[in-house]
Amino acid sequence: MKKNLLAQPFLKWAGGKRQLLPELNKYIPLKYKTYYEPFVGAGAFLFDLQPKKAVINDINSELINCYNVIKNSLDDLVEDLKRHEISSDYYYNIRELDRKPEFNELSAVQRASRIIYLNKTCFNGLFRVNSQGQYNVPYGNYKNPKVLDEVVLKAVHNFLNSCDIIISNQDFEEVVRDAKKGDFIYFDPPYDPVSDSSSFTGYSLDGFSRDEQRRLKSVFDRLNKKGCFVLLSNSSTDFIKDLYKDYRIEIVSASRSINSNALKRGKVDEVLVMNY
Incomplete structure (x- = not known):
């Protein structure tokens, strides 16, 4: 099946892998069966790879709802996205919905439409929630944000329906x-923080501590014993390099564009760990 180049991330996502794709592509196994991506996020690698058979997952239920709606209810989503307004007042009304009881009455389509709208119009394209699970990114004040990118949504819809893709919302293990x-x-887990202030684990309520990194390493070990091909990306911290010292580690340089401090956007070292 020919790759559809229009299928690409429909959201901006902290830790998105678009900049890392040239490096990731060097390390794809020549032949594999089912592709698994337990921290799919915006899906840059998934859409680049376009495997015939895949299981994609994320702990973020609002994100996974978007994938399901794009797969199953695209026309309704497109119609709902057309009704949004580009204004600060409207933005904050939509943003505040998850603090109100009527949020539970929104349909799956309305929830997906809300997330896409907020993501396209919020400051710097972040998905971030507070400790109560409420979206808390300020308005971006962009002149002409593209809330509805019908071409991309249709291409993602076609990919999700033409291949055997299971969409799941559970723990990575x-x-x-x-x-x-x-x-x-x-x-592609939330990265081990390079410094105390750089921890960006705001997109899921539970954060991702070093204990979680260790639990992920034990899952990596189990999959290795089973004979799976396992690839992992993370920040190039001493903790991560020591954790995976028994495996092949490649240091790569990635551009980071999502950071509220412009000086901190730019090249950072990351690791790719693999068992092959």
Whole structure:
């Protein structure tokens, strides 16, 4: 099946992998069976790879709802996206919905439309929630944000329906439980913070501590024993390099565009860890 180049991330996402794709592409196994991505985020690698058979997952239920709606209810989503207004007052009304009881009455389509709208019009294209799980990014004040990118949404819809793609919303450990020998798993967890202030784990309520990084390493070990191909990206901290010292580690340089401090956007070292 020919790759559809229009299928690409429909959201901007902290830790998105678009800049890292040239490096990731160097390390794709020549042959694999099912592709697993337990921290799919905006799906840059998924849409670049376009595997025929995949299981994609994220702990963020609002994000996974977007994937399901694009797959199953695209026409309704497009219609709903057309009704949004570009103004600060309207933005904050939509943003505040998750603080109100009527949020639970929104349909899956309305929820997906809300997330896409907020993502396209908020400051610097962040998805971030506070400790109560409420969206808390300020308005971006852009002149002409593209809230509805019908071409991309349609291409993503076609990809999700033309291939065998399972969309899941659970813990990363659960989602790879059935992975078998010859399957390819790509882990892109929330990164180990390079400094105390750089921790960006605001897109899921529970954060991702070093204990979680260690739990991920033990899942990596189990998949390795099963004969899966396992690839992981993370920040190039001493903690991560020590954790995975028994595996192949490649240091790569990635551009980081999402940071409220412009000086901190730019090249940072990351690691790619693999068992092959």
